[in-house]
Amino acid sequence: MTESKQVITLITGADKGIGFETAKELDQKGQHILVGARDQQRGEKAVEKLEAAGVQATFIQLDVTNKAQIAAAAEKIKADYGYLSILINNAGIAMGQHQPASEMSTETMRQEFDVNFFGLVDVTQAMIPLLKAGQPAKIINVSSNMGSLGLATDPNSRFYNVSSLGYQASKASVDFATILLSKELITEGITVNSVNPGWTATNFGGRSSESIKPAGMQDVAMGAAQIVKMASLPLADPQTGTFTENEGTLPW
Numbered sequence: 001m002t003e004s005k006q007v008i009t010l011i012t013g014a015d016k017g018i019g020f021e022t023a024k025e026l027d028q029k030g031q032h033i034l035v036g037a038r039d040q041q042r043g044e045k046a047v048e049k050l051e052a053a054g055v056q057a058t059f060i061q062l063d064v065t066n067k068a069q070i071a072a073a074a075e076k077i078k079a080d081y082g083y084l085s086i087l088i089n090n091a092g093i094a095m096g097q098h099q100p101a102s103e104m105s106t107e108t109m110r111q112e113f114d115v116n117f118f119g120l121v122d123v124t125q126a127m128i129p130l131l132k133a134g135q136p137a138k139i140i141n142v143s144s145n146m147g148s149l150g151l152a153t154d155p156n157s158r159f160y161n162v163s164s165l166g167y168q169a170s171k172a173s174v175d176f177a178t179i180l181l182s183k184e185l186i187t188e189g190i191t192v193n194s195v196n197p198g199w200t201a202t203n204f205g206g207r208s209s210e211s212i213k214p215a216g217m218q219d220v221a222m223g224a225a226q227i228v229k230m231a232s233l234p235l236a237d238p239q240t241g242t243f244t245e246n247e248g249t250l251p252w
């Protein structure tokens, strides 16, 4: 990247998994990483590990379901840097295991929506003034192939028979946020894109770090690769309103 001012990148849910890996990779592109984490201890530990690996990282407490924390994080970024270059909305959960839509509890779905969708929208709305101050700037929403309506309705897709209503609907909603925000923010110099990491060996959905990686599950570097690619494009790159993965473009 050839930007003259330091690229400041906030990643939500960056204390582990794909978010942490993304932080590690992006430092190599000269970005200063704000490590968003809801748990102070886990966040500070992640920063320690990143710094030991030579990454320029700063912890920022950010539970995406906590509006007061979101406001405080925006205030802190404003005071410390005055702007934000890249927002990577990565924090996400999958609570409901695969089960028929007719049986899934709406309580479970609400929890998934609170983090995956409402949390993402609240963080984004709070950061938009900082992104405007830093423009050209970008928002990258970490979505999922499981949220693709195109794949869910394609009998030839392996997602045709997948059923996890809360998670899938929350990620489809993330994509809708991408579509609408990309159109709204194009005149402000802010691009908005969705990325699917793909099935990745993390703690996602309660998976243990010790469990054996099943065939087809990729390692975390591959899971972060498309996010890193999108975040490494020049800030002024015009690509907006897309949904991509390592293999190319996905149907909405």
Ligand SMILES: NC(=O)c1ccc[n+]([C@@H]2O[C@H](COP(=O)([O-])OP(=O)(O)OC[C@H]3O[C@@H](n4cnc5c(N)ncnc54)[C@H](OP(=O)(O)O)[C@@H]3O)[C@@H](O)[C@H]2O)c1
Pocket (backbone or CB within 6 Å): 012, 013, 014, 015, 016, 017, 018, 019, 037, 038, 039, 042, 062, 063, 064, 065, 089, 090, 091, 092, 093, 115, 119, 142, 143, 144, 145, 196, 197, 198, 199, 200, 201, 202, 203, 204, 205
């Ligand atoms: N792994 C996959 O197969 C896969 C596939 C497609 C899409 N994705 C998406 O990729 C993203 C990252 O997932 P991952 O695989 O890295 O999972 P992960 O290892 O479980 O990491 C999820 C991250 O989100 C954070 N988080 C959860 N609730 C939060 C909240 N309320 N506020 C702030 N942070 C919160 C977690 O923090 P704590 O450490 O505090 O729990 C953690 O840092 C998610 O959006 C997920 O939907 C993953």
